[in-house]
Amino acid sequence: MDESTAPRTTARLPRTAMIGVGSMGGAILEGLRAPDVDIERPITVTTKSEASAAAFAGASDVTALSSERDSDANRRAVRGAEIVVLGVKPWMMRDVVREIAGDLEPGAVVVSVAAGVPNSAIEAELPAGVPVVRAMPNTPSTIGLGATGIAGGALATEEHIALVQRMFATVGEALIVREDQINAVAAVSGSGPAYLFLYAEEMTAAAERAGFDEDQARTLVKQTIVGAAQLWAHSDESPETLRRNVTSPKGTTEQAIIELQRGGWAELFDRALAANVRRSEEIERGE
Numbered sequence: 001m002d003e004s005t006a007p008r009t010t011a012r013l014p015r016t017a018m019i020g021v022g023s024m025g026g027a028i029l030e031g032l033r034a035p036d037v038d039i040e041r042p043i044t045v046t047t048k049s050e051a052s053a054a055a056f057a058g059a060s061d062v063t064a065l066s067s068e069r070d071s072d073a074n075r076r077a078v079r080g081a082e083i084v085v086l087g088v089k090p091w092m093m094r095d096v097v098r099e100i101a102g103d104l105e106p107g108a109v110v111v112s113v114a115a116g117v118p119n120s121a122i123e124a125e126l127p128a129g130v131p132v133v134r135a136m137p138n139t140p141s142t143i144g145l146g147a148t149g150i151a152g153g154a155l156a157t158e159e160h161i162a163l164v165q166r167m168f169a170t171v172g173e174a175l176i177v178r179e180d181q182i183n184a185v186a187a188v189s190g191s192g193p194a195y196l197f198l199y200a201e202e203m204t205a206a207a208e209r210a211g212f213d214e215d216q217a218r219t220l221v222k223q224t225i226v227g228a229a230q231l232w233a234h235s236d237e238s239p240e241t242l243r244r245n246v247t248s249p250k251g252t253t254e255q256a257i258i259e260l261q262r263g264g265w266a267e268l269f270d271r272a273l274a275a276n277v278r279r280s281e282e283i284e285r286g287e
């Protein structure tokens, strides 16, 4: 953990509203619902469909309102909340911000997780003085193992940023970055789980082609990925050292690594990350 990451904290997080709890908002919500997270409960969330809101029926820690059923759901949800997390698609963000602008609690901090939506675009839709913070999380937040980059807007004080960092630190690692780094955070860790799952898909398919049935292939690949990730998590060694530990000189791994490196991973990753950042920039331009 470097200096820009916050330690897990015991201070209670204030009343929070979440507008949009799909893949990402839902992952953050699940992380925040963990029994060891000290947050004002219930957390108020809004969903578009009534069916999604109904999934929270009977939960004492979450109040869910559906915008389909109640056109005032988002406005009602943010009343009284000190943190308002916006988890809708980038192209819906401005409309949602306009919708809730008049109902925000004085002093509330607005947090957007949207790719390609600058703090300034959100600030422009809000009454003067409302602080905005961007966060770029990832889906492992659902099990408290997220990685989030956080950047404050023009009106966000150190305290606002620290509060948001504290919230995301309860669901994983939370780093403060410059806003001009958020697109790169999205490219590395925001989208990163998808790259690893693609690896899992391809490795499983290759294992099946090598003669294993589906179950065997999945077990071998999943346990290898989870085991290797845990080994790294529990080790002070670099990935390079951990790789070398597997790679006996003149052994079998060495041959596979040579083949893999022929694929030009350095350039491939540069291209993938650049394409990701480019897409954030396109979203920013409304494309």
Ligand SMILES: NC(=O)C1=CN([C@@H]2O[C@H](COP(=O)(O)OP(=O)(O)OC[C@H]3O[C@@H](n4cnc5c(N)ncnc54)[C@H](O)[C@@H]3O)[C@@H](O)[C@H]2O)C=CC1
Pocket: 019, 020, 021, 022, 023, 024, 025, 026, 046, 047, 048, 049, 052, 067, 074, 087, 088, 089, 090, 092, 096, 113, 114, 115, 136, 137, 138, 139, 190, 191
């Ligand atoms: N999926 C991911 O891994 C990550 C997503 N993000 C960002 O998170 C945001 C959401 O993305 P996903 O969760 O993937 O999309 P999603 O489509 O799964 O979730 C969006 C949610 O917003 C809800 N919604 C739509 N209109 C609404 C309204 N008017 N009021 C209340 N709720 C409404 C939908 O019902 C849906 O559940 C995007 O801006 C994306 O850039 C950021 C980092 C990672």
Ligand SMILES: O=C(O)[C@@H]1CCC=N1
Pocket: 115, 186, 190, 191
């Ligand atoms: O694919 C997307 O646009 C979002 C942003 C980062 C991860 N998922």
